Amino acid sequence: MKFSIVLIIFIKLISINVSGYAGFVSYGYKSCVFCHYNSQGGGALNDYGRAVFASEFASTLFLDKETTAEKLSESSGFLGSYELPWFIRPGAKYRGLWMLNEPGSKASNSKYITMQADVSLAVHFDQDSKFLFIGSLGYLPTPLAVRNSSGALQKPSQWISREHYFRWQALKELIVSVGLMDKTYGVRTVDHTAYNRSKLGFGQNDQTYGVQAHYSGSDWELTLHPFIGHLKQESQLRHQGVSLMYEKDLEDKIRVGGSVLQSQNKFIQWVRAGAHSKLGYGEGNSLLSEVGILQNKPKSATSQNGGYLFLENLGFISQGYYLLSQLEYFNQTLSSKTPDQFRWSFGLLSFPAPKSEFRASIINSRTQGDSGFTEDQWQLQTQIHLSL
Amino acid sequence: MKKKFFFLILILFFNSQAQSQQNKIKKNSFVRKGILLDYNSWNENVILESNNTKTTQKALAYGTGISFDWSETKARTGYGFNLGLISSFAVTGQSSTTDGYFVKRNSFLAFRGSFRYFQRINPRFELGAAPYILLNQLKWKSTESYTAKASSNIVFGFLLDNRYRLNRNWELIQALGLTNVKNSSITWRVGGGYYF
Numbered sequence: 001m002k003f004s005i006v007l008i009i010f011i012k013l014i015s016i017n018v019s020g021y022a023g024f025v026s027y028g029y030k031s032c033v034f035c036h037y038n039s040q041g042g043g044a045l046n047d048y049g050r051a052v053f054a055s056e057f058a059s060t061l062f063l064d065k066e067t068t069a070e071k072l073s074e075s076s077g078f079l080g081s082y083e084l085p086w087f088i089r090p091g092a093k094y095r096g097l098w099m100l101n102e103p104g105s106k107a108s109n110s111k112y113i114t115m116q117a118d119v120s121l122a123v124h125f126d127q128d129s130k131f132l133f134i135g136s137l138g139y140l141p142t143p144l145a146v147r148n149s150s151g152a153l154q155k156p157s158q159w160i161s162r163e164h165y166f167r168w169q170a171l172k173e174l175i176v177s178v179g180l181m182d183k184t185y186g187v188r189t190v191d192h193t194a195y196n197r198s199k200l201g202f203g204q205n206d207q208t209y210g211v212q213a214h215y216s217g218s219d220w221e222l223t224l225h226p227f228i229g230h231l232k233q234e235s236q237l238r239h240q241g242v243s244l245m246y247e248k249d250l251e252d253k254i255r256v257g258g259s260v261l262q263s264q265n266k267f268i269q270w271v272r273a274g275a276h277s278k279l280g281y282g283e284g285n286s287l288l289s290e291v292g293i294l295q296n297k298p299k300s301a302t303s304q305n306g307g308y309l310f311l312e313n314l315g316f317i318s319q320g321y322y323l324l325s326q327l328e329y330f331n332q333t334l335s336s337k338t339p340d341q342f343r344w345s346f347g348l349l350s351f352p353a354p355k356s357e358f359r360a361s362i363i364n365s366r367t368q369g370d371s372g373f374t375e376d377q378w379q380l381q382t383q384i385h386l387s388l
Numbered sequence: 389m390k391k392k393f394f395f396l397i398l399i400l401f402f403n404s405q406a407q408s409q410q411n412k413i414k415k416n417s418f419v420r421k422g423i424l425l426d427y428n429s430w431n432e433n434v435i436l437e438s439n440n441t442k443t444t445q446k447a448l449a450y451g452t453g454i455s456f457d458w459s460e461t462k463a464r465t466g467y468g469f470n471l472g473l474i475s476s477f478a479v480t481g482q483s484s485t486t487d488g489y490f491v492k493r494n495s496f497l498a499f500r501g502s503f504r505y506f507q508r509i510n511p512r513f514e515l516g517a518a519p520y521i522l523l524n525q526l527k528w529k530s531t532e533s534y535t536a537k538a539s540s541n542i543v544f545g546f547l548l549d550n551r552y553r554l555n556r557n558w559e560l561i562q563a564l565g566l567t568n569v570k571n572s573s574i575t576w577r578v579g580g581g582y583y584f
Contacts, residue, residue: 101553105469125533229562253575279554281512281552281553281554281555282510282511282512282513282553283510283511284510285510285512285513285552287552287554287560313550313552313560315509315510315513315515315550315552316509316510316513317509323509323513323515323550325562327562327578342429342576344564344576346548346564364564364574364576365430366448366574366576368429368448368450368479369479370479370483370491370492370493371483371484371492372479372480372481372482372483372492373445373446373447373448373479373480373482374448374480376574380400
């Protein structure tokens with residue numbers, strides 16, 4: 001109890017907002033900044049995020065009755081209930097995916113992929129958490145597409161840092177982060193293959209160096225993110241530009257927003273613009289939506305104007321268990337010249353124990369266009385996520 | 389094509405229009421009536437005859453539907469029915485082949501009736517099983533090389549029907565199922581409904 005009170009006072013004092021997945025808007029977590037060090041979500045969780053994950057989102061089905069929410073919160077640290085010095089917060093994250101393509105057909109095949117195996121470290125330079133450094137280092141397996149190739153395409157597994165930045169809480173309302181991080185844009189869903197990420201250039205390893213300035217008003221947030229690309233890339237490939245996102249709370253569990261992004265490298269210019277909403281309804285149910293347009297303008301060819309839609313519905317079953325339905329749409333030109341692409345993921349999202357996540361879903365991809373009939377693609381997926 | 393995109397935008401509109409309300413059950417049961425607008429997509433079979441040889445070719449049908457929805461909801465379960473029309477198109481074959489049978493945007497009207505039995509997972513979320521019948525007027529044009537016809541104008545199917553009650557009036561429907569079990573043809577139904 002004492003821990004919870006101290007935690008709440010601490011959060012109030014430093015005026016950090018909090019969140020887990022964007023779908024947890026139904027619990028009142030409309031902003032990512034409460035739970036994540038990155039004020040736009042993703043990456044390492046802070047102490048509050050760890051405590052909320054353990055006590056509010058994870059299932060208590062397999063725990064004895066004496067394990068209270070307070071106890072779960074207290075044991076949510078990197079070393080469980082052993083308290084680390086205030087200035088250091090290590091973390092670890094593993095995400096594995098098993099998939100069965102075209103189940104039931106002769107072409108059926110299965111694969112296991114390590115999507116993420118990261119260690120992270122947050123260093124607090126002061127007890128008010130005004131100055132922080134957050135960094136991660138992870139194992140990057142050779143992509144499946146090039147694993148069995150030879151010659152120039154063949155690449156060994158390597159190490160990758162998906163984020164390392166300094167975070168400064170300049171004002172009560174203003175957080176400035178400088179370094180490598182995801183681009184600020186739209187709903188930051190954990191599914192990096194979702195069309196609102198993969199088709200827009202916001203994939204799992206598409207981070208950029210830049211300055212993210214995040215201002216929180218009483219019921220709104222504004223984030224400006226100028227960026228210069230990833231310094232590991234060749235200079236002519238680095239996308240340099242800026243993104244801007246605005247979000248406004250309409251009600252207790254309803255937030256709407258809009259994002260724009262413009263960037264270019266030596267070969268192509270990108271423009272993306274979208275509107276999104278995060279709606280919590282009832283206890284534990286949520287609907288995330290994002291709709292937008294994108295323009296890809298190659299320097300030596302005509303531009304293409306496409307569109308996309310993303311809908312994610314979380315249906316609460318019991319604490320730690322949700323039915324997840326994700327519907328996506330994409331058309332590269334928003335015309336009959338290119339096909340409509342649809343994708344539907346349907347299954348279980350669960351947090352069976354603190355620091356764990358399990359997903360099982362079926363994914364149906366459908367193409368619809370004037371060029372002819374295309375067979376659907378099917379996939380069964382299970383995922384396991386473990387964190388420390 | 390743009391119209392379809394704007395239809396999908398409508399779903400977002402439903403979302404933003406929704407208001408957060410607690411919908412606690414006060415009675416033993418209640419009846420709801422509403423109008424649903426949805427996007428539908430499913431597979432059909434085309435029977436082709438050429439040189440006295442019969443073959444079957446798959447087609448994709450898709451369209452916008454409007455329907456009347458009625459349901460009676462109890463504390464944990466409920467049932468209902470849905471009747472409506474789907475203004476549809478179908479495509480089959482490949483435009484890139486010169487000797488195959490290819491038709492695009494073949495327009496037709498379909499009538500669908502379904503029964504739904506559902507479990508209330510929580511007060512706002514219903515997971516249901518919905519057998520249905522689809523009557524359509526799909527006709528395929530014959531060409532010099534092929535005589536073509538629909539395999540059947542009466543199709544039975546089954547949907548896993550999810551309803552998400554955003555507030556007292558607006559509801560989201562997401563349903564996935566089988567239209568023609570023999571060929572594992574998949575049906576999609578996505579849309580929104582307004583309840584009086």
